[in-house]
Amino acid sequence: MSLSQAMQQGLALDGGLFVPACFPKIDYSSLPESISYSQFAENMLAPFFKEDSLSRHLSSICQRSFNFPLSRVELDANNEILELFHGPTLSFKDFGAQFLANCLSHVKTDKTFTILVATSGDTGSAVASAFYQKPNIRVVVLFPKDKISMRQQHQITCWGDNVLALAVKGRFDDCQKLVKAAFSDPWWQSKTHLNTSNSINIGRLLPQTTYYAYTAWQYFLKHKQKANFIVPSGNIGNVTACFWAKEMGFPIGRIVVSQNENNVIGQYLQSKKLPNKPSIETLANAMDVGKPSNFERLYDLFDHDFEEFKQHVHGLKASDQAIKQTVLSVYQQYGQIICPHTATAFYARSLLDSNTPFIMVATAHPAKFENIVEPILQQKIQVPEHLKALLDKKQHYTQIAPEMDQLCKAYQEAFLPKSYI
Numbered sequence: 001m002s003l004s005q006a007m008q009q010g011l012a013l014d015g016g017l018f019v020p021a022c023f024p025k026i027d028y029s030s031l032p033e034s035i036s037y038s039q040f041a042e043n044m045l046a047p048f049f050k051e052d053s054l055s056r057h058l059s060s061i062c063q064r065s066f067n068f069p070l071s072r073v074e075l076d077a078n079n080e081i082l083e084l085f086h087g088p089t090l091s092f093k094d095f096g097a098q099f100l101a102n103c104l105s106h107v108k109t110d111k112t113f114t115i116l117v118a119t120s121g122d123t124g125s126a127v128a129s130a131f132y133q134k135p136n137i138r139v140v141v142l143f144p145k146d147k148i149s150m151r152q153q154h155q156i157t158c159w160g161d162n163v164l165a166l167a168v169k170g171r172f173d174d175c176q177k178l179v180k181a182a183f184s185d186p187w188w189q190s191k192t193h194l195n196t197s198n199s200i201n202i203g204r205l206l207p208q209t210t211y212y213a214y215t216a217w218q219y220f221l222k223h224k225q226k227a228n229f230i231v232p233s234g235n236i237g238n239v240t241a242c243f244w245a246k247e248m249g250f251p252i253g254r255i256v257v258s259q260n261e262n263n264v265i266g267q268y269l270q271s272k273k274l275p276n277k278p279s280i281e282t283l284a285n286a287m288d289v290g291k292p293s294n295f296e297r298l299y300d301l302f303d304h305d306f307e308e309f310k311q312h313v314h315g316l317k318a319s320d321q322a323i324k325q326t327v328l329s330v331y332q333q334y335g336q337i338i339c340p341h342t343a344t345a346f347y348a349r350s351l352l353d354s355n356t357p358f359i360m361v362a363t364a365h366p367a368k369f370e371n372i373v374e375p376i377l378q379q380k381i382q383v384p385e386h387l388k389a390l391l392d393k394k395q396h397y398t399q400i401a402p403e404m405d406q407l408c409k410a411y412q413e414a415f416l417p418k419s420y421i
């Protein structure tokens, strides 16, 4: 299937996730050093769009999607932060959501797509912001009621227009289950052109490979060494993108998966089995995932072989107590305010050899989690302007139980004319 077809479909017909048929090896040594991040991304993604109808738009898609800073903060000789939270909704989810939205808006079609998306906190706002008022697109965001921060909720529910926000009485896994179930449900198939922009959509994951590749390339130019990353992980999408960038030949060394108490990778590495438990609520709520859907992509990358997987994937977990202590100690040591998710990476870092350099991936701006971070640091966090603007808007959302008929009803009331029901 072509990439744009896979993006439009979201999930394969058998319920599986799309992966690239092969990974092109990218020759980064020939790229001019002065190239911008979005130009770099365009070069890197071009082979995936070969013979695809979107290829002639790739340049403008990259320019419009990667139009905010990717910033690195050097803390000391062996420690750096890669800040991925300078987009419109202040988490790394903006990279993938904007890229996918810009791709889909170039696809020639007379259909109206419905983007159905489950969120553990940050995907919902990134997707709503990226697709807001895009023609021929409806967005339905399912978020777990009372399990995300008030500011995260505000960023999801402030849109209106083509964005329907639903507060689901359950956990993230219940939201994700509803999305997957809708894909094989005859009602949704007959009434809507369903798509998703969770990281199960390859159009969200693929653009995330670019910031790892770009950072590793820049790091290599400066240090003549491979970059090692620690990636806070929940649904395992972001870290899979890092492994994919490595697979394409970029100078990436070790990749460490940091997790919260849910620790699915840690448990898998220990027992060879995926745990089958509902997610646990933690301070790093966007990582509260009990059944990470991207696991199968990572597993596939290592040929479905446990030993191979174990050789490449290192998992470390941080308890809530460790998260709190780390938010405080990183502030005391470096003067940096980090979010609870980023804290899992710093905690993992403290368990690793201090002479090996690592880049900690900062996945969200701490101002989204002021309820957690401010009491620890005993000070107010400055709110970035674009968050302030969203927080001034009114919230709209409907509450539902995690059941298919309630989801259908909410959708009909929001989007379908009475005669159609």
Ligand SMILES: *Cc1c(COP(=O)(O)O)cnc(C)c1O
Pocket (backbone or CB within 6 Å): 091, 092, 093, 121, 122, 123, 199, 232, 233, 234, 235, 236, 237, 238, 239, 286, 287, 341, 342, 363, 364
């Ligand atoms: C989504 C999210 C994560 C986890 O990313 P996955 O791709 O689901 O592993 C980590 N931190 C923050 C802030 C997030 O929003």
